Amino acid sequence: MKNKIIAGNWKMNKTRAEAEALITELIPLVADTPNTVIICVPFTDLCKAVKLTRGTNIHVGAQNCHWKESGAFTGEIAPSMLKELGVEYVVIGHSERRTYFGETDATVLARTKAALNADLKPIVCIGETLAERQSGKMEEVLTRQIIEGFEDVTAEELQRVIVAYEPVWAIGTGVTATDEQANDAIKFVRGIFARNYGQDVADALYIQYGGSMNDGNAKGLLAMSDVDGGLIGGASLVATKFAAIVHAHE
Numbered sequence: 001m002k003n004k005i006i007a008g009n010w011k012m013n014k015t016r017a018e019a020e021a022l023i024t025e026l027i028p029l030v031a032d033t034p035n036t037v038i039i040c041v042p043f044t045d046l047c048k049a050v051k052l053t054r055g056t057n058i059h060v061g062a063q064n065c066h067w068k069e070s071g072a073f074t075g076e077i078a079p080s081m082l083k084e085l086g087v088e089y090v091v092i093g094h095s096e097r098r099t100y101f102g103e104t105d106a107t108v109l110a111r112t113k114a115a116l117n118a119d120l121k122p123i124v125c126i127g128e129t130l131a132e133r134q135s136g137k138m139e140e141v142l143t144r145q146i147i148e149g150f151e152d153v154t155a156e157e158l159q160r161v162i163v164a165y166e167p168v169w170a171i172g173t174g175v176t177a178t179d180e181q182a183n184d185a186i187k188f189v190r191g192i193f194a195r196n197y198g199q200d201v202a203d204a205l206y207i208q209y210g211g212s213m214n215d216g217n218a219k220g221l222l223a224m225s226d227v228d229g230g231l232i233g234g235a236s237l238v239a240t241k242f243a244a245i246v247h248a249h250e
């Protein structure tokens with residue numbers, strides 16, 4: 001059985017002082033877990049997070065990166081800039097970026113490839129909206145996101161990728177997918193990767209569930225056979241809640 005990968009996505013929350021307080025509280029709470037712990041923090045908190053977590057079992061991620069190494073891209077951050085800071089992971093294609101910032105499967109692919117080239121580990125988000133699920137398009141949407149979003153990602157590169165299945169209707173809404181809904185969707189996703197890369201590669205791939213996971217529902221979700229971890233938004237902002245999720249399945 002794989003250990004779980006539990007990643008917190010702080011989104012646009014926490015000043016440097018608040019980040020320091022949260023990380024300082026979190027370090028002892030998760031120190032003895034066999035699971036992998038990642039915190040994906042705002043750009044402005046990255047230096048502080050890397051420094052505070054040095055020598056601990058907490059890994060640091062960013063929440064986006066650009067596909068170019070430099071140039072006239074105001075407001076963007078290059079993967080190598082993150083790498084230089086000591087960042088290990090980067091969230092790519094979160095639904096909030098797809099919804100509010102025009103992220104497409106093509107830009108997700110470009111950012112993922114650039115992150116891999118810079119030796120970062122991308123956490124690539126996919127997932128259907130409520131309307132897509134209700135109109136029976138979930139499988140079509142997930143298939144398109146994987147075919148187009150991973151088009152020229154090689155099997156070797158996929159070993160450094162985490163996929164986060166995040167149904168958009170469950171993100172930040174308090175509505176969680178049931179344990180079975182999460183597992184079924186992830187099984188379906190794994191099946192597409194198996195078709196494209198072979199069963200062994202698909203089995204080794206970490207696929208997280210994300211969407212209103214909290215200290216109350218994490219145990220059930222993480223116990224499901226195909227759920228390899230969680231990407232957690234709101235509940236990652238409180239050290240005790242996030243630590244409870246980290247420890248929910250050990």
Ligand code: PEP
Binds near residue numbers: 009011212
């Ligand atoms: C997320 O931001 O990826 C997420 C799943 O958020 P929340 O846990 O708040 O639904």
